[in-house]
Structures are given as structure tokens and as C-alpha cells.
Amino acid sequence: MKTRELRAFLEEKGIDFALFYSAGMSVNPNFRYFSGFNGPGALLAGKDTFLLVPKMEEERARRCNIRNIHPIDKKRLFESVLGIVKKKKLRHKKIGIDKNSFTLNAYKGFRKCFKSKISDISGCCARLRTIKTEGEIKLLAKSCSHADKIIQKCIRNFKDFRTESEAAAFLVYETKKNGLELSFSPIVASGKNASMPxxxxxxxxxNKGFCVIDFGVQYKGYCSDITRTVYIGNPSLKEKNIYNKLLQIQKNAIDIVKDNKKCSELYDFTVKSLGKDAKYFTHGLGHGIGVEIHELPNLTLNSKDRIRDNMVFTIEPGIYVKGKFGIRIEDSLMFSGRAKVLTRTSKDLLII
Amino acid sequence: MKTRELRAFLEEKGIDFALFYSAGMSVNPNFRYFSGFNGPGALLAGKDTFLLVPKMEEERARRCNIRNIHPIDKKRLFESVLGIVKKKKLRHKKIGIDKNSFTLNAYKGFRKCFKSKISDISGCCARLRTIKTEGEIKLLAKSCSHADKIIQKCIRNFKDFRTESEAAAFLVYETKKNGLELSFSPIVASGKNASMPxxxxxxxxxNKGFCVIDFGVQYKGYCSDITRTVYIGNPSLKEKNIYNKLLQIQKNAIDIVKDNKKCSELYDFTVKSLGKDAKYFTHGLGHGIGVEIHELPNLTLNSKDRIRDNMVFTIEPGIYVKGKFGIRIEDSLMFSGRAKVLTRTSKDLLII
Structure with a gap:
């Protein structure tokens, strides 16, 4: 959490406080990032920080690092925020909000309570989150190491699974048993199913053939992401070759990562390396990871992002031939002078 | 999916088409509801229906029931929508959008492409989703029956679990193994942890004492929700009494559900029945379930909702004494002339 950096940004822009909210079951990532609380509520982050949560969440919220916690009626979110602002006599001439997540109706409710000037701080939040702190890098590395252990155990046991669901079930079982959460619902796609990323x-x-296993956990809220493709049965020489071609491209893409490199160049490099197979590569080369599984930087064709120190992101080229097969090889890595791969599971084609 | 009903509503309001979009990893529920597609993209629902998805999702999207599927660049969502509108010469004087999920920045992008009149259809979507079709009720009943089987198996095996995480892991394993998804991350809260809902x-x-197990699956996208509280160790007479008091209140609340009943009355009834323990009941009495785990109706103090035929919702009173213990008993039920409980796992206090 970069609360201090956020505060500095707000001060520079003359914003009195940032207001984040989280409604419903899926917790707003910026709210979670700056509050450390994984639930519904509102966060005022300015000179002082106030966390407002429904009464039923109060005890749980007290486990996070914020001192000022106030129980509220979640149906009257912005009225409650206004209540705190008045009670604490907080200046509120200019309020920062995240327009990437603030909905039109929430804004209408907010506007009934606040006539303040508004500033969109979504860009600032994304930027702060893109460059990780040392503490965050440790958590992400730990998250990747957990994902490694679990995917390796899954691959070791793969012979025992009859169905894709059983393999996926094994992954989620090991995740939960270790007190972790999933980054996303794991993908186990065999045979021609693997052509759907x-x-x-x-x-x-x-099914026989290539089987894509895409998996990641959340460790203390921080996501990991790894994909390995195994082979069920006996691969033909052609199949081995295409796998090894993709693997070499993935390794080369990691090797050319350097400071200030345009992310779009990394994508271009991959497309060029794939040559005639480039038409089968239907997604981006990678994405940042953090409290969300998809963050900046974007390693895509039109990305404006550049590689910087302390970014953590994936490199994951794939080949998807509709109705036939799919292969994807993905690592999570951090950059600090050079790329350091955080997911360490072997990438040699494993034949099961 | 009530595409026909949505269309009738749009026609009545002179809206040319409804536009839903889903960006990022968590799929917008109205987009999913009306498209049947569980991924990112945009949906135009008017006289004709068009589903626009990123190229990488095309094959998967073709598995849903929409004929007109177009691959797009997800970074240019609204430009792509405009492209289809122009190509198909669709009237777009007035467009319906869901202002409960449309974000301020998405709206800005949308407005660059469309100068149309805008109508908020969030209320209509919520209303359509509140009253379930026969098909949806079958899916919800099936979802509940899956949840029943899994929670029963979990309770039968409860002695084998050392940690809360292991019990939760068992629940997710069985969910995934059966090709189901979770409705939410299951809660297994023992001892004083159970005081946090x-x-x-x-x-x-x-820990010894009451242990709350709150769990639900998604079957074909439809959510179930059930909570049982078991006891680890030997409950005192006082503990048995408080459990049975709550159980009786839960049963009574179900019994008084009738057509046109105010949901707030059901909540009031529970609070009154709890008497001096009402201060330990910190959440609503229940919520609708459907493609989301929390939908209308709201069974809360200030709810304006009334019980209607073909609503499916939970009844889940609880008692939470901070630092001491927690109990919750929850069923999913449907209403059709009378309440029919869909989750059938025994509610007698099980001692483990």
C-alpha cells in the first residue's frame, strides 16, 4: 500500500482527500489496496484516513492497519461519508475519485452529498500500483512460490485425474488448504479445448494431446500467475517442435526485457518470432500482477507502457489452433535491472 | 435470461437497444445474464442481439445462444460497438444502459462515440432478474441440491479436518470436481472467529464451540447459498438453547413468508423474536439469489421489496457475540404461493 505516495500526490494536486468505495460482493481493488480491507465500505484517504464499514464487518475491519474505523449503514454510504466529513471538520473543496470504478449511479448519490470539485485519480492509482514496493515484491514472490508448489504437485498427480474438473479441483483444494485464495478460477484445458485461452x-x-494448466493464488491479497502446458500421450515430433519453438520464444522474450523497453516492442518481438504461427497468438504477451490479476503494464500491440524497475508482470505467449490444440507457457517475473523469473516450475515439455 | 421481456420494456420506453459491457476479470452480471456469456465484451440487445468479444474469446463465445458474434479489440470497446451500429444500420436515438455498473470513465468513452439519448435501465434489469423464470428456478433448485450434497459431505467428514482452511478446501474441491463454480469463497468460522459474519x-x-459453515455453488451460472452451524465439543444447555431459539426463529420466519408480504416485516419479525439478543444480529435477514449471490429482494430494515411469486431468496438470521461465538442458519428458498425451502440439509444442531 502506498498511502504515503497517494497522500503526496493529493497534496500536490490540492486534493483534500481521496474517496474510494466498495459495494457488493466483489471488492474494489483500489479500495482494498489503500485500506487493506477485503470487504465492502468506503475509505477517505487524506491527511487522516477513515475506514467506514457496515456494522457486520466492523470486527473484521479492525484487523487491518487503519485506526479510524466507523460503522455505517451501507445503504447510505455517501451520507455516512458526509457525516464523518462534518464531524471531523474535514476540508472537502476538492475530492479525488477513481473514475474507472465509480459508477454513474454511485456518482449521482455522491453528488447529492458533495458539491466539491472532483478530480479523477484513477491514473495515479494505477501508476502507484504498477511500481511495487519492496514489501509488495516479497508478497508477490511468496505468492508465486506458493503457486509453483501447488502446480508442481498437481502435475505430479496428473495421472490420477480423470477429468479436467478433477485437476482444477486439486488446484483449488491445495490453495484453500494452505489458507490462500485463488487469483482466478484455474484453467485446465485438454485436447481441442485448449484452443480457448x-x-x-x-x-x-x-483428452490426449496438449493440456494447458493456468493457475495462480492470492497470498495476503497478492496474485501470482503461471501456465504450464503438459502433454497427455505421445507427442509427435511436430508437436514437440512447436512446443519447443514457443518455449524458446518465451525465454527469448524474457531475455530481452530491459529498463525503459516499450512493452509493445516485447509483444512485437513475439509476433515476429512466431512468424507464420503469429495468427494463432490471439492475446497479449502479458500483464502486470498485484492486488489484481490484470494490472499495468500491458504487454500488447498498442501499449504505451514501458518496463521500469519494480514492475511485476507475466510473459505468456500462446498458440491456439481452433478445434485442434492450444499451448501457453507463462511465467510471472519482476524487473529490477534485469528480469527475475518468480515462477520456477520447469518448462520442459512434460509427457504424462 | 429474459431477453424477450427486456425487449418489450425497451420497446415500451422507445429505447432502440440496451448496451451492456463487461471489462476486466469480474464479469458484469447483467452482461452475463442477458448474453449467457461468462467473459469480457459488449452486448447490444434490441430487435436483434449482437455479442462483441475480444478475438481470443470468440470460440468460447460461440458456445452461447447468440448468433451474431463479432470479434473486437477490447481496448476500443465503444468504437467497435459504433462500428456494428453503423454496419448494421441500427437505430440509436435512445440507448439503454445500466447506470449501476457503467463507470464514469467508460461513460466518457461511450459518449465520444454516441450522442444518443440515454436511459437508465438498471431498475428494469434488477426487476426482471428478481422474478425468476421456470427455467431459472430449476437451475437454482439444482444449484441448491448440489450445495446440499457438498455441505453434507463436508459435515460428515468434519472430524477429519484439523483447520478451518482444510474444511473450506474440502468444500471447494467437491465444487470443482463436480464441474461447478463457487458462489463465493466459503466461510468456515470456528470458536470466536464465528462472530465475524x-x-x-x-x-x-x-476451535471448540459453534462453527459456522457458509457455502454455495454456481450451477450453470446460478447461485445457491446455505449456512449450517455445527458444534465442536460438548455444548452446554445454554448453548443448545440459544441455537434452538435461533433455529425456531428461522423456521418461523420461513413460515410467515406470504405473497405481497413486505420484506422489511420479515426482518422486523426476526428482530422482535430475538428480543434481548437482537443487538447481536448485525446483518439483513436475507437476499435474493440468481446469477449473483446478492440480488433483490432485500430482507432488511429499510427494504421496499415485497414477496412475489417466483422470487428465490435466503432466510438467514444470526447471532454474533464479539470475541465469543457466532451462529447462523441459512436456507435458500423459492416462493410460489408458499415458501418452498430449496436447501434441505438438516438444521438440527450437529455435535462433532
Whole structure:
């Protein structure tokens, strides 16, 4: 959490405080990032920080690092925020909000309570989150190491799984048993199912051929992301070759990561290396990871991002031939002078 | 999916089409509801329906029931929508959007492409989703029956779990193995942890005393929700009495559900029945379930909702004494002339 950096930004811009809120079941990532609380509520972050949570969440919220916690009626979120502002006599001439997550109706409710000037701080939040602190890097590395252990155990046991669902179940079981959360619902896509990059595992039997396993955990709220492709049965020489070609491209892409490098160049490099197979590569080369599984930087065609120290992101080229097969090889890595791969599971084609 | 009903509403209001979008990893529920597609993209629902998805999702999207599927660049969502509108010569004088999920920045992007009149259809979407179709009720009943089987298996095996995390892991394993998704991250809260209604299970040993198990699956996208409280060790007479008092209140609340009943009355009834323990009941009495785990109706103090035929919702009173213990008993039920409980796991206090 870069509360201090956020505060400095607000001060520079003459913003009295930032207001984040989280409604419903899926917790707003900026709210979670700056509050450390994984639940619904509102956060005022200015000279002082106030966390407002529904009464039923109060005890849980007191476990995070914020001293000023106030129980509120979640149906009257902005009225409650105004209540605190008045009670604490907080200056509120200019309020920073995250327009990437603030909804139109929430804004309407907010505007009934506040006539303040508004400043969009979504860009600032994204930037702060893109460059990780030392503490965050430790958590992300630990998250990757957990993901490594679990995916390796899954691969070791792979022979025992009859269905894709069973393999996915194993991954989530190990995640939960270790007191971790998932980064996303794991993908186990075998045979021609693997040609769908975001395939949802089914109760059908594991097919022969390439099988894509895409998995990640959240450790203390920080996401890891790793994909390995194994082979069920006996791969042909052609299949081995295409796997090894993709693997070499993935390794080369990691090798050319350097400071100030345009992310779009890394993407271009991959497309060029794929040559005639580039048409089968249907997604970006990678994405930042942090409290969300998809953050900046974007390693895509039109990305404006550049590689900087203390970014943590994935490199994950793939080849997807519709109705036939799919392969993806993905690592999470951090950059600090050079790329350091955080996910360390072997990438040699494993034949099961 | 009530595409026909949505269309009728749009026609009545002179809205040319509804526009839903889903960005990022957590899929917008109205987008999912009306498209049947669990991924990112945009949906135009008018006389004709068009689903626009990133290239990498195309094959997966073709598995849903929409004929007109177009691959797009997800970074240019609204430009792509405009492209389709122009290509298909769709009338776009007035467009319906869901202001409960449309963000300020998305709206800005949308406004660059469309000068149309705008109508907020969030209320209509919520209303359509509150009253379930026969098909949806079947899916919800099936979802509840899956949740029943899994929670029963978990309770039968409870002696084998050392930690809360292990019990939670068992629940997610069984969910995934059966090709289902979770409705939410399951709660297993033992001893004094149970006083936090949304406690996150930890790797600490299961404590003696009441243990709250709150769990639900998604079957074909439809959520179930059930909570049972078991007792680890030997409950005192006082503990048995408080459990049975809460159980009787839960049963009575179900019994008084009738057509046109105010949801706030059901809540009031519970509070009155709890008497001096009402101060320990810190959340609503229940909520609708559907493609989201929290939908209308709200069974809360200030709710304006009334019970109607074909609503599906939970009844879940609880008692939470901070630092001491927690109990919650929750069923999912549907209403059709009378309340029919969909989750059928025994509610007698189980001593483990």
C-alpha cells in the first residue's frame, strides 16, 4: 500500500482527500489496496484516513492497519461519508475519485452529498500500483512460490485425474488448504479445448494431446500467475517442435526485457518470432500482477507502457489452433535491472 | 435470461437497444445474464442481439445462444460497438444502459462515440432478474441440491479436518470436481472467529464451540447459498438453547413468508423474536439469489421489496457475540404461493 505516495500526490494536486468505495460482493481493488480491507465500505484517504464499514464487518475491519474505523449503514454510504466529513471538520473543496470504478449511479448519490470539485485519480492509482514496493515484491514472490508448489504437485498427480474438473479441483483444494485464495478460477484445458485461452474446465475426460494448466493464488491479497502446458500421450515430433519453438520464444522474450523497453516492442518481438504461427497468438504477451490479476503494464500491440524497475508482470505467449490444440507457457517475473523469473516450475515439455 | 421481456420494456420506453459491457476479470452480471456469456465484451440487445468479444474469446463465445458474434479489440470497446451500429444500420436515438455498473470513465468513452439519448435501465434489469423464470428456478433448485450434497459431505467428514482452511478446501474441491463454480469463497468460522459474519477461514486449528459453515455453488451460472452451524465439543444447555431459539426463529420466519408480504416485516419479525439478543444480529435477514449471490429482494430494515411469486431468496438470521461465538442458519428458498425451502440439509444442531 502506498498511502504515503497517494497522500503526496493529493497534496500536490490540492486534493483534500481521496474517496474510494466498495459495494457488493466483489471488492474494489483500489479500495482494498489503500485500506487493506477485503470487504465492502468506503475509505477517505487524506491527511487522516477513515475506514467506514457496515456494522457486520466492523470486527473484521479492525484487523487491518487503519485506526479510524466507523460503522455505517451501507445503504447510505455517501451520507455516512458526509457525516464523518462534518464531524471531523474535514476540508472537502476538492475530492479525488477513481473514475474507472465509480459508477454513474454511485456518482449521482455522491453528488447529492458533495458539491466539491472532483478530480479523477484513477491514473495515479494505477501508476502507484504498477511500481511495487519492496514489501509488495516479497508478497508477490511468496505468492508465486506458493503457486509453483501447488502446480508442481498437481502435475505430479496428473495421472490420477480423470477429468479436467478433477485437476482444477486439486488446484483449488491445495490453495484453500494452505489458507490462500485463488487469483482466478484455474484453467485446465485438454485436447481441442485448449484452443480457448479462457476455457472453463468441464467434467469431461482429459483428452490426449496438449493440456494447458493456468493457475495462480492470492497470498495476503497478492496474485501470482503461471501456465504450464503438459502433454497427455505421445507427442509427435511436430508437436514437440512447436512446443519447443514457443518455449524458446518465451525465454527469448524474457531475455530481452530491459529498463525503459516499450512493452509493445516485447509483444512485437513475439509476433515476429512466431512468424507464420503469429495468427494463432490471439492475446497479449502479458500483464502486470498485484492486488489484481490484470494490472499495468500491458504487454500488447498498442501499449504505451514501458518496463521500469519494480514492475511485476507475466510473459505468456500462446498458440491456439481452433478445434485442434492450444499451448501457453507463462511465467510471472519482476524487473529490477534485469528480469527475475518468480515462477520456477520447469518448462520442459512434460509427457504424462 | 429474459431477453424477450427486456425487449418489450425497451420497446415500451422507445429505447432502440440496451448496451451492456463487461471489462476486466469480474464479469458484469447483467452482461452475463442477458448474453449467457461468462467473459469480457459488449452486448447490444434490441430487435436483434449482437455479442462483441475480444478475438481470443470468440470460440468460447460461440458456445452461447447468440448468433451474431463479432470479434473486437477490447481496448476500443465503444468504437467497435459504433462500428456494428453503423454496419448494421441500427437505430440509436435512445440507448439503454445500466447506470449501476457503467463507470464514469467508460461513460466518457461511450459518449465520444454516441450522442444518443440515454436511459437508465438498471431498475428494469434488477426487476426482471428478481422474478425468476421456470427455467431459472430449476437451475437454482439444482444449484441448491448440489450445495446440499457438498455441505453434507463436508459435515460428515468434519472430524477429519484439523483447520478451518482444510474444511473450506474440502468444500471447494467437491465444487470443482463436480464441474461447478463457487458462489463465493466459503466461510468456515470456528470458536470466536464465528462472530465475524464474513470471516475468512485461516490455517488455524478448528476451535471448540459453534462453527459456522457458509457455502454455495454456481450451477450453470446460478447461485445457491446455505449456512449450517455445527458444534465442536460438548455444548452446554445454554448453548443448545440459544441455537434452538435461533433455529425456531428461522423456521418461523420461513413460515410467515406470504405473497405481497413486505420484506422489511420479515426482518422486523426476526428482530422482535430475538428480543434481548437482537443487538447481536448485525446483518439483513436475507437476499435474493440468481446469477449473483446478492440480488433483490432485500430482507432488511429499510427494504421496499415485497414477496412475489417466483422470487428465490435466503432466510438467514444470526447471532454474533464479539470475541465469543457466532451462529447462523441459512436456507435458500423459492416462493410460489408458499415458501418452498430449496436447501434441505438438516438444521438440527450437529455435535462433532
Amino acid at each position: 479462457h476455457y472453463e474446465p468441464s467434467s469431461s475426460r482429459i | 464474513h470471516y475468512e477461514p485461516s490455517s488455524s486449528r478448528i
